């Protein structure tokens with residue numbers, strides 16, 4: 001059953017198996033990870049040495065998309081599967097453009113909560129919140145978000161590097177549809193998603209097998225499968241592209257990215 005909790009509780013951090021938030025932190029060069037995370041991370045990097053670069057390219061897409069949304073007038077953000085805070089964080093980017101912006105972060109990993117609580121201290125009351133909640137529990141996500149955001153007004157909902165952990169049979173599309181139905185017209189969906197389109201079937205089978213062996217799920221979709229998440233939304237220019245191709249003019253290139261691809265599809269789409 002998905003868990004949903006407010007920030008009061010302090011669930012235990014499980015260091016016996018790898019967790020996506022901590023593996024991603026390891027890929028980004030962070031220190032908030034454990035040997036189990038590094039071990040699986042290294043197995044993945046042995047199959048695809050550019051994974052740390054790809055993680056940075058994905059993060060750079062989030063930064064550009066946030067800037068773009070803020071300049072479109074969006075001042076409410078709901079970031080689901082937010083990950084361990086990595087500067088600059090979404091709220092910093094949004095509030096740079098729009099100081100009044102309010103941001104709710106959600107993740108299901110207690111390690112993210114521990115760091116998010118530190119982040120929340122010292123920020124103006126009511127501008128920022130974190131909810132420890134599983135994205136499958138869309139009603140709980142929305143109820144927790146509504147404490148900070150006015151859901152009758154446009155919100156940008158980010159599912160950045162999240163959906164590739166959720167299989168169709170585990171409700172990935174129902175999850176996106178639930179947010180679509182709940183959002184006010186003028187809201188945006190921000191998606192990025194690792195894909196198998198640029199790797200051999202053999203490497204993908206090895207990577208998926210290593211994930212499964214550690215109790216993790218990988219749902220690597222093709223471009224067409226990714227695009228289905230946008231049904232009912234209107235993608236903004238340039239549509240579905242690789243993360244590094246989405247408005248590159250809005251940020252600096254990631255050092256070392258030239259000549260490499262992120263293997264990550266990205267899109268920002270509007271609910272009309």
Ligand SMILES: C[S@@+](CC[C@H](N)C(=O)[O-])C[C@H]1O[C@@H](n2cnc3c(N)ncnc32)[C@H](O)[C@@H]1O
Nearest residue numbers: 020021024081082083107108109134135160161
């Ligand atoms: C690869 S990280 C992405 C972090 C951030 N969105 C970014 O792109 O920089 C994926 C995050 O999704 C979280 N996550 C995975 N499945 C989740 C679920 N069902 N509900 C909420 N969070 C989830 C993980 O804990 C992790 O922090």
